[in-house]
Amino acid sequence: MIAQVIVDVSTAAIDRPFDYSVPPQLEPFVKPGIRVHVPFGPRKVQGFVIGIADSSTVDLHKLKSVASVVDVDPVLTTEMLELANWLRDDTLSFYNDALQVMIPAALRANYSKICKFVRVDLLSEAMKQLLSRDGEVDFTNIEKNQLTHELKQQLDDGNASIETRIRQKTKPKLQTVYQVLSTSIELTKGAKKQQAVLTWIQQHDIKSFTMEDIQQHLQVTSSVVEALVEKEILQKTKQEIYREIALLADISKDKVVELTDSQLQVLEQVKEAQHQDVSTTFLLHGITGSGKTEIYLHAIEEALALGKEAIMLVPEIALTPQMVTRFKMRFGDQVAVMHSGLSAGEKYDEWRKIHRREVRVVVGARSAIFAPFENLGLVILDEEHESSYKQEDSPRYHAREVAKWRAQYAKCPVILGSATPSIESYARAKKGVYTLLELPNRANAKELPPVELIDMREQLKGGNRSMFSIELIEAIRDRLNKNEQIVLFLNKRGFSSFVLCRDCGSTVQCPNCDISLTYHRMGEALRCHYCGYEEMVPAQCPHCESEHIRYFGTGTQKVEEELTKLFPEARTLRMDVDTTRTKGAHERILHHFGKREADILLGTQMIAKGLDFPEVTLVGVLNADTSLHLADFRAAEKTFQLITQVSGRAGRHQKKGHVIVQTYDPQHYALVCAQTHDYKAFYSQEMQMRKAYQYPPFYYLTHIQISHPDVIQTADYAAKTADWLRERLTTSTAVIGPTASAISRIQDRYRYQCMLKYKQDPNLIPSLHQLLKMARTDWEKQGVRISIDLHPSTIV
Numbered sequence: 001m002i003a004q005v006i007v008d009v010s011t012a013a014i015d016r017p018f019d020y021s022v023p024p025q026l027e028p029f030v031k032p033g034i035r036v037h038v039p040f041g042p043r044k045v046q047g048f049v050i051g052i053a054d055s056s057t058v059d060l061h062k063l064k065s066v067a068s069v070v071d072v073d074p075v076l077t078t079e080m081l082e083l084a085n086w087l088r089d090d091t092l093s094f095y096n097d098a099l100q101v102m103i104p105a106a107l108r109a110n111y112s113k114i115c116k117f118v119r120v121d122l123l124s125e126a127m128k129q130l131l132s133r134d135g136e137v138d139f140t141n142i143e144k145n146q147l148t149h150e151l152k153q154q155l156d157d158g159n160a161s162i163e164t165r166i167r168q169k170t171k172p173k174l175q176t177v178y179q180v181l182s183t184s185i186e187l188t189k190g191a192k193k194q195q196a197v198l199t200w201i202q203q204h205d206i207k208s209f210t211m212e213d214i215q216q217h218l219q220v221t222s223s224v225v226e227a228l229v230e231k232e233i234l235q236k237t238k239q240e241i242y243r244e245i246a247l248l249a250d251i252s253k254d255k256v257v258e259l260t261d262s263q264l265q266v267l268e269q270v271k272e273a274q275h276q277d278v279s280t281t282f283l284l285h286g287i288t289g290s291g292k293t294e295i296y297l298h299a300i301e302e303a304l305a306l307g308k309e310a311i312m313l314v315p316e317i318a319l320t321p322q323m324v325t326r327f328k329m330r331f332g333d334q335v336a337v338m339h340s341g342l343s344a345g346e347k348y349d350e351w352r353k354i355h356r357r358e359v360r361v362v363v364g365a366r367s368a369i370f371a372p373f374e375n376l377g378l379v380i381l382d383e384e385h386e387s388s389y390k391q392e393d394s395p396r397y398h399a400r401e402v403a404k405w406r407a408q409y410a411k412c413p414v415i416l417g418s419a420t421p422s423i424e425s426y427a428r429a430k431k432g433v434y435t436l437l438e439l440p441n442r443a444n445a446k447e448l449p450p451v452e453l454i455d456m457r458e459q460l461k462g463g464n465r466s467m468f469s470i471e472l473i474e475a476i477r478d479r480l481n482k483n484e485q486i487v488l489f490l491n492k493r494g495f496s497s498f499v500l501c502r503d504c505g506s507t508v509q510c511p512n513c514d515i516s517l518t519y520h521r522m523g524e525a526l527r528c529h530y531c532g533y534e535e536m537v538p539a540q541c542p543h544c545e546s547e548h549i550r551y552f553g554t555g556t557q558k559v560e561e562e563l564t565k566l567f568p569e570a571r572t573l574r575m576d577v578d579t580t581r582t583k584g585a586h587e588r589i590l591h592h593f594g595k596r597e598a599d600i601l602l603g604t605q606m607i608a609k610g611l612d613f614p615e616v617t618l619v620g621v622l623n624a625d626t627s628l629h630l631a632d633f634r635a636a637e638k639t640f641q642l643i644t645q646v647s648g649r650a651g652r653h654q655k656k657g658h659v660i661v662q663t664y665d666p667q668h669y670a671l672v673c674a675q676t677h678d679y680k681a682f683y684s685q686e687m688q689m690r691k692a693y694q695y696p697p698f699y700y701l702t703h704i705q706i707s708h709p710d711v712i713q714t715a716d717y718a719a720k721t722a723d724w725l726r727e728r729l730t731t732s733t734a735v736i737g738p739t740a741s742a743i744s745r746i747q748d749r750y751r752y753q754c755m756l757k758y759k760q761d762p763n764l765i766p767s768l769h770q771l772l773k774m775a776r777t778d779w780e781k782q783g784v785r786i787s788i789d790l791h792p793s794t795i796v
């Protein structure tokens, strides 16, 4: 018996299966989809068995043998092995990377396989000898004693079972909690900060808190709090941080809604496809609150009723406790949840539930698309336009493409859902490649909130230099008076990466590409990432000669400070990377806001989606422009999506909502269309632009990045790459660049990039393969690294 093995080494020379003979005692366990240890050169390495054969082209006496097995049960199904094959082609990645991405990280570490028996009296004396006092024996021990055939027999007879145990490295996480012992102590006059803490405790009747909690409200350091511990006002304790996602609502309170007519129509079409043996891809375009999630839940129910399984993907950022709660309510223990907040061990636990068929639904972020179901009946991608569905390192796959592949394989439908579908997907639906389903109204008949665009140039002319317009300030004051809640959104996308004139609102554009030039701090330069054009940051605006031109950006912390000055009485919660660094912080902030312990929720992208709070009647977008001027052909699309998503947070229930969007460019079609909630108008304008400037979906792009510790070498090799490709590709393919990347140095490596723009080029894939091979064998020795992205989601 010969095993074909992909070894766990990602280099070009080794990117193919190697043959190994299988010793007789391992034969019962070696099959496609398990991992083995094999000798490789002087070392022993792990590898995936991708196939079994009777003979090998390698000389028998030269053939090495499998040393041991890592798994006793395949970790990859037949489908996954085929998928890996497709994946490596589609993403130009190593075979090994394509296989590794499909299994949970915990499985990459060592784990032990413990064998247990029901009736010990049925075992051989040799086996009995190995049993521990608990009646267990480690698989490696059985292997060493050549008792694998007996074990296999016992397994087949149902007298044995094998349990895998991950060696848990993760200890429970502890955090410091301060408990309030007494507040009736007089402090000395000088201790102002300590007094502030006491006042905060008294006013809010606080019993215990963490540093993080208090820093949400007060600017105090831990030394202030520690001083209060000294005075025995507070007591310091350690508590475990719970890993389980906190569920917001009572699980038993699932409300059954009657579907609207449009929901029923949509569901009917999906169900019909579920009963057929072909794969249909649906694009479900439904405005926020139109009841898409309700459709997903029903379609999943149908899949389960047909005895099949379902994968539901949501962007990491939208995997909120609210979302998870809804699925747990509907499907209870049938659901596994996979998100990045879980530890490696917990992720593995969830994966194992799927592997063992204990669950039939998985809700998760990108990587959940590799859930090892074998009877898939439905795949859903909610918010299909989200860029987090694309993995940015090898293998550079897009979950949407993997979803379609798996649905083809299983002959089941895919639903791509969004209020703001990606331009590419909508174009496909228009062409009939996808089936378009529409939900044009909110399910509860609540109207979408009015959106008001505020021209910040006018504010400046009127003498208002603050980041809050008069209109927004008044609206906030009004809601505070009425005791209603407010969400303020700071757009951090494209942050500080361009210069903007605050008088006329224009940015400096590339004369060739109609894209904002990107600001590079080094050398105060502006560069075009598409064509390499470069100029200095101007001292005056090229349009209106104002000197108020500077690179643009503010942090949430600065906004919070200004907010506190304007509204000292308002209680603000801030949600950004700084306040959500610790585990569970995200949920905690939302929980506090949901319980109305704060008036204002201030945050970045994180708050744009999925949240559903009845008392929010005002949404403010502080700076719509940052994402508008990203040096990316998707800048307008991303801005439209963002504004639409944030607007969807207001007035979802009884009270009417209102949205205020501040901008320096109120005429921009992305904003005008978002204001009128008009996706179709946006789509047709955007398509005109894409056509005129030759971007997707009219043309394809490929992004090539070269990096090296030395800047001259980087530029050299990038130029070499571009020239090499120009010689080989057809003349209709444009090779653009090389230019320095937006982040021109990461981890001491300089980065240059080239872009390919093409419609059809038969030479492309073969040339890229050749380029990769050359770069990975010869150039790598010179310290050069290359990466190729065939479907870049962003090109900044």
Ligand code: ADP
Pocket: 257, 258, 259, 260, 263, 286, 287, 288, 289, 290, 291, 292, 293, 294, 295, 443, 444
């Ligand atoms: P989407 O996913 O499109 O944003 P949801 O499915 O979350 O929309 O629905 C939005 C809100 O409307 C939710 O509170 C949901 O419970 C409610 N809802 C959905 N369908 C109906 C219906 N048919 N009747 C009444 N309420 C509904």
Ligand code: ZN
Pocket: 501, 502, 503, 504, 505, 506, 541, 542, 543, 544, 545, 546
């Ligand atoms: Zn100007």
Ligand code: ZN
Pocket: 510, 511, 512, 513, 514, 528, 529, 530, 531, 532, 533
């Ligand atoms: Zn340019």
